[in-house]
Amino acid sequence: MAKARIKLPESTKVGDVIEIKTLISHVMETGQRKDADGKPVPRSIINSFKVTFAGQEVFAAELHPGISANPYLAFFMKVPGPGELEFTWIDDAGVKVVEKMKLNVV
Amino acid sequence: MAESARLTVLSSKPDRRKFTLGVTASVASVGLAPALFAQDAGEGWEQTVKKVLGDAKPIEGKVLIDLPEIAENGNTVPFTVSVDSPMTETDNVRTIFIIATANPQPGVATFHFSPLSGKAMVAGRMRLARTQDVLVIAELGDGRFLMSKRNVKVTIGGCGG
Numbered sequence: 001m002a003k004a005r006i007k008l009p010e011s012t013k014v015g016d017v018i019e020i021k022t023l024i025s026h027v028m029e030t031g032q033r034k035d036a037d038g039k040p041v042p043r044s045i046i047n048s049f050k051v052t053f054a055g056q057e058v059f060a061a062e063l064h065p066g067i068s069a070n071p072y073l074a075f076f077m078k079v080p081g082p083g084e085l086e087f088t089w090i091d092d093a094g095v096k097v098v099e100k101m102k103l104n105v106v
Numbered sequence: 107m108a109e110s111a112r113l114t115v116l117s118s119k120p121d122r123r124k125f126t127l128g129v130t131a132s133v134a135s136v137g138l139a140p141a142l143f144a145q146d147a148g149e150g151w152e153q154t155v156k157k158v159l160g161d162a163k164p165i166e167g168k169v170l171i172d173l174p175e176i177a178e179n180g181n182t183v184p185f186t187v188s189v190d191s192p193m194t195e196t197d198n199v200r201t202i203f204i205i206a207t208a209n210p211q212p213g214v215a216t217f218h219f220s221p222l223s224g225k226a227m228v229a230g231r232m233r234l235a236r237t238q239d240v241l242v243i244a245e246l247g248d249g250r251f252l253m254s255k256r257n258v259k260v261t262i263g264g265c266g267g
Binding site for chain 2: 017018030032053056057058059060061062063064065066067068069071072073074075076077078080
């Protein structure tokens with residue numbers, strides 16, 4: 001899996017509800033397709049996504065083959081204070097991508 | 107992230123070519139075997155809904171679904187789903203399920219919210235194999251369910267799963 005992109009507001013205040021946008025490149029192979037020789041192409045998708053803030057769960061998702069390639073997900077968080085967000089994507093092969101980002105709380 | 111920014115990100119990846127080929131091939135395979143998918147899907151989505159709801163009767167129409175009326179490319183259909191909820195300790199949305207009734211695998215995604223969520227809303231992009239109804243079910247903190255439905259006409263089907 002390649003590197004993920006995460007977009008947070010440049011600065012926030014305690015109590016703000018902020019939008020968090022994430023994008024990661026992944027083929028999200030459905031397992032329904034056949035290759036040029038007629039052999040089924042094995043399924044390979046990101047099946048799990050989780051976001052925590054200072055160790056507490058914010059948002060989580062179970063993804064299935066109906067999610068498009070290069071999964072984009074946008075969701076919200078009510079800012080409890082300063083801290084670090086941790087994003088984890090896991091695919092069918094068990095490959096894990098973890099990104100950490102500090103939230104700028106003024 | 108603006109749409110143009112996203113496209114830049116994608117096209118800068120080395121696997122862009124592979125991805126493009128994959129999309130082309132998936133469109134072709136859906137075109138060849140629609141009847142097969144139709145049968146499986148008809149039974150499938152009701153079971154998926156049953157697994158989510160159990161014996162509960164959902165309240166209809168309270169989930170907001172933002173989906174295009176016509177999706178030109180079924181491989182990437184943008185969606186935003188939300189429930190108007192204060193997201194407090196006592197009044198909140200726990201989970202949102204998206205079910206594409208005519209996809210070979212109807213379950214698209216399950217989203218879990220938390221006391222930190224602030225807002226019960228999520229956006230992403232989904233595959234739709236062909237024209238169909240998309241169901242969105244929300245499970246509330248008090249155990250009740252909400253359900254809404256939207257029909258999307260798909261011009262070129264995505265090999266949804």
